[in-house]
Amino acid sequence: MPDRQKDRLQGSLFIISAPSGAGKTTLCNAVLEYFPDMRYSISYTTRKSRAGEQDHIDYHFISKGEFKKGIESDRWAEWAEVHGNYYGTSAEFIARELSAGKDILLDIDIQGTMQILKRFPGSITIFIMPPSVDILRKRLEKRDTDSEAVIERRLQNAEAEMTQKGRYRHLIINDRLEVAKKELIDLIATYRH
Ligand code: 5GP
Secondary structure: OOHHHHHHHOOOEEEEEOOOOOOHHHHHHHHHHHOOOOEEOOOEEOOOOOOOOOEOOOEEEOOHHHHHHHHHOOOEEEEEEEOOEEEEEEHHHHHHHHHOOOOEEEEOOHHHHHHHHHHOOOOEEEEEEOOOHHHHHHHHHHHOOOOHHHHHHHHHHHHHHHOOHHHOOEEEEOOOHHHHHHHHHHHHHHHHO
C-alpha cells in the first residue's frame, strides 16, 4: 500500500530528537497542547527520576531487570542505552494507537529513531538544535538538576548527536522559544491536514 494511503488509515509517527537542553520537552508539550488528540509515547527508563518528574507521566521508571526482560520479550518497539541508562518505547502502545488512527509523538534519541524508521519508514523525523554548544551548556547548568560530570557527559553526547542531524527529515533551531514552537506546530500541521 502506498505510504500516503496507509497513513490515512493508520496514525502517523512524529519523532522528535534533540540533545538534552535544546528545549525539547517544552516544545513537545507545546505540540501536545496544540494538538490534544495526539498521543505522547511515554518512554520506559531505568534512569532515576529528576526533581519534578512524575512516574507514568514523564516516564515509566522501571528497574534494569524489568527493562532487560522487556528486551527478551520484544516489549520495546525500539530501545537504546543513553548516558548509561536504558530507554525504550512500548511496542504495544505504538501498535494500539496507530491502529486506532492516532498520531503519536515520540521523544527519543537518534539510535531509537533509526530503529523506528526501519519498522515505520513513513515516520516524520524532526531534529531540534540548540543555537550553539555554549548556549546548551548554559541551559544545562541553569537547569541545575545534573552534576557537573553528568552535564559534561550530556554535552559530549550532544556534540556527537548534532553531527547526525542530517539523518532527520526536518531541522528546527531553537534560538527563540516562541519562534521554534510556531515552526514546529506549523510543520506538524502540514502533515496532519
Ligand atoms: P533524559 O534522560 O534527558 O530525559 O533523556 C535522555 C535522552 O534519552 C534524550 O535524548 C531522549 O530523547 C532519549 N530518550 C527518551 N526516551 C527514549 C526512548 O524511549 N528511546 C530512546 N531511544 N531514547 C529515549
